[in-house]
Amino acid sequence: MGSRLIGYGSYLPEKVMTNQDFEKIMDTSDEWIVQRTGMRQRHFAAENETVVDMASAAAARALENAKLTIDDIDLVIVATTSSELDFPAVGVQVLGRLGATKNMPAFDVSGACTGFIYALHCARAFFTAGMHRRIMLIGAEKMSRFIDWTDRSTAVLFGDGAGALIFEHSTSSYSGIIDTVVMSDGREFEMLHGSMDHHIIMNGPETYKKAVTLIPAAASYIMEHAGITADNVDWIIPHQANLRIIQSGAQRLGFPLEKILVTVDKHANTSGASGVLALSYGLDNGLIKKGQLVLYPAFGSGLTWGAALVRI
Ligand code: ACO
Numbered sequence: 001m002g003s004r005l006i007g008y009g010s011y012l013p014e015k016v017m018t019n020q021d022f023e024k025i026m027d028t029s030d031e032w033i034v035q036r037t038g039m040r041q042r043h044f045a046a047e048n049e050t051v052v053d054m055a056s057a058a059a060a061r062a063l064e065n066a067k068l069t070i071d072d073i074d075l076v077i078v079a080t081t082s083s084e085l086d087f088p089a090v091g092v093q094v095l096g097r098l099g100a101t102k103n104m105p106a107f108d109v110s111g112a113c114t115g116f117i118y119a120l121h122c123a124r125a126f127f128t129a130g131m132h133r134r135i136m137l138i139g140a141e142k143m144s145r146f147i148d149w150t151d152r153s154t155a156v157l158f159g160d161g162a163g164a165l166i167f168e169h170s171t172s173s174y175s176g177i178i179d180t181v182v183m184s185d186g187r188e189f190e191m192l193h194g195s196m197d198h199h200i201i202m203n204g205p206e207t208y209k210k211a212v213t214l215i216p217a218a219a220s221y222i223m224e225h226a227g228i229t230a231d232n233v234d235w236i237i238p239h240q241a242n243l244r245i246i247q248s249g250a251q252r253l254g255f256p257l258e259k260i261l262v263t264v265d266k267h268a269n270t271s272g273a274s275g276v277l278a279l280s281y282g283l284d285n286g287l288i289k290k291g292q293l294v295l296y297p298a299f300g301s302g303l304t305w306g307a308a309l310v311r312i
Pocket residue numbers: 027028029032033036037112113114152153154156192203204205206207208211241242245269271299300301
């Protein structure tokens with residue numbers, strides 16, 4: 001029992017904040033941000049624009065792309081950690097927004113920057129068990145909600161946005177979500193977490209050191225598990241946290257630069273939305289093509305980390 005990808009969509013808020021815009025409001029520079037992170041701009045949601053708004057917009061585009069309506073879906077899973085409402089789940093609110101007229105399960109997973117891999121992991125298990133025919137996965141984040149505007153070391157790093165993928169059950173195990181692995185280690189949570197007053201607390205250098213080790217480890221593990229090498233993979237889309245982390249991890253794994261999809265310069269770190277936004281960007285721009293194999297390793301608060309192999 002496997003799956004195949006039948007639709008995708010994304011949404012980025014209209015407002016773009018460049019490094020130069022940050023220069024005007026805090027002690028930072030375009031040069032520092034580009035050198036340390038590779039980021040040049042990020043999208044920020046309007047004040048009244050919510051995670052549900054962005055998730056619904058991406059989901060609507062994915063449904064349009066698949067030529068389906070929300071009633072054709074059997075399960076919705078949303079990867080997010082930034083919902084404005086503590087409950088209900090963003091997934092349930094998306095059903096309401098998109099006018100679902102039938103009942104179906106919908107829930108959120110909280111895996112921070114690894115969240116979308118956790119969503120893919122759940123979907124793979126449901127397909128393997130033969131429990132659902134069509135599953136919509138959404139990654140949606142309003143990271144700007146958590147920005148501490150007095151902390152230049154984290155304020156410049158994040159962005160907002162959402163992406164969605166629709167998978168359908170398939171008898172082939174060579175398409176769709178081919179393999180997933182997810183891990184977590186709660187002993188390290190203080191390195192990177194949200195505070196009670198909704199700000200990002202991060203030890204940047206320690207997080208960096210963990211990321212450059214755990215991202216290649218997850219990618220190596222999944223390639224070995226699937227019995228493939230870097231030569232069999234068409235694209236690697238690492239979590240878009242920092243260009244230096246992306247390049248060092250991918251090169252350590254033996255991926256040439258032209259196989260690494262990078263959007264961190266345009267979107268910055270959109271946490272649980274980062275990989276699916278990058279995948280949508282690759283598809284929209286004709287970089288990623290039908291039949292290609294994509295490897296998506298990620299790392300984030302928790303600590304959480306993991307990887308997914310998806311055939312487009
Ligand atoms: N502009 C200018 N200077 C700055 C800025 C800024 N925006 N931020 C920090 N600095 C300064 C610091 O104050 C420090 O100055 P000092 O030497 O005078 O004390 C200097 O730059 C170096 O600071 P470091 O923190 O050591 O910089 P580093 O090279 O480690 O880069 C960065 C910081 C970009 C955050 C890096 O550590 C990093 O990318 N870490 C990983 C982040 C990550 O991967 N997060 C992933 C998960 S996010 C999630 O799960 C939600």
